[in-house]
Amino acid sequence: MKPTIKRIQVGIVLLCTFSVIAQAASGDKRNTLDDVIKKYSAQTIIRLNVNSEYQFKLNDGSHKSIRLISVEEHRDSIIRKVRRAEVNVTVNGKSLCLVCGPYVMPVETEGIRIQADMTSRPRRVQFSLWDAKDPIVYTDRFSFPLRDYLLFSHGTQSYNEVVHLG
Numbered sequence: 001m002k003p004t005i006k007r008i009q010v011g012i013v014l015l016c017t018f019s020v021i022a023q024a025a026s027g028d029k030r031n032t033l034d035d036v037i038k039k040y041s042a043q044t045i046i047r048l049n050v051n052s053e054y055q056f057k058l059n060d061g062s063h064k065s066i067r068l069i070s071v072e073e074h075r076d077s078i079i080r081k082v083r084r085a086e087v088n089v090t091v092n093g094k095s096l097c098l099v100c101g102p103y104v105m106p107v108e109t110e111g112i113r114i115q116a117d118m119t120s121r122p123r124r125v126q127f128s129l130w131d132a133k134d135p136i137v138y139t140d141r142f143s144f145p146l147r148d149y150l151l152f153s154h155g156t157q158s159y160n161e162v163v164h165l166g
Contacts, residue, residue, distance in 0.1 A: 040141050042134040050123040056112060059131045064092050064112050071123055087116040087125050100125065108132050 037043050046054050048068040056064045069088040076083050085100040091110045098107060100116035106128065107114055113130040120126065130136065 041137045042130055043136070044129045045117075045126060046129060047120075047124060047126045056129050058111055059133060062111075064110055066091055066112075066114065066127070066129070068125055069095075071119055071125055073119060082119060085116070085119045085125075087119075089114070089116075089127075106130065106136065 034045055037045065044056065046056075046066075048054060048066070050068050050070060053065055053067040056066055058064065067090045069090060071088075072086045073082045074084045074086075075081060083101070087098045087100050089096050089098060091112065091114065094110060096107065096109055096114075098104075098114065098116040100119060104115065111132050113132050113134075113136070115128040117126040117128055
């Protein structure tokens with residue numbers, strides 16, 4: 001009986017693995033990313049090539065035009081990885097220079113919040129867009145990941161050191 005249960009378990013794991021691979025291969029990754037983000041933010045993810053344009057719809061129904069003008073990537077001298085990029089865009093005709101790199105916050109202009117997330121392929125950039133009136137994330141949707149976990153409920157810290165809480 002044990003070999004049968006083992007075969008069933010292996011079959012279920014293989015079935016789940018193949019279904020995930022098939023879904024990832026057939027689906028548009030952008031839609032998947034947008035679906036995950038929509039739970040926690042009003043953020044819209046777009047990808048633009050140089051000289052392409054996107055019309056972003058604000059909450060009040062008006063539209064803002066975002067056009068990618070140029071991308072200048074700065075690579076390190078050792079392994080040639082992109083460490084930072086300067087991205088020039090226009091928002092409704094107003095020129096704006098964004099820095100694409102770690103720990104860069106979005107910039108507010110012309111009623112939108114825009115951030116250059118990453119560069120991919122030569123001359124292509126992924127942007128995050130929000131209406132400037134929307135929060136970056138919905139803070140009411142966050143919670144502690146473990147239900148019924150009592151923070152500071154035990155008397156020891158790491159390495160079994162005694163903790164005095166009061």
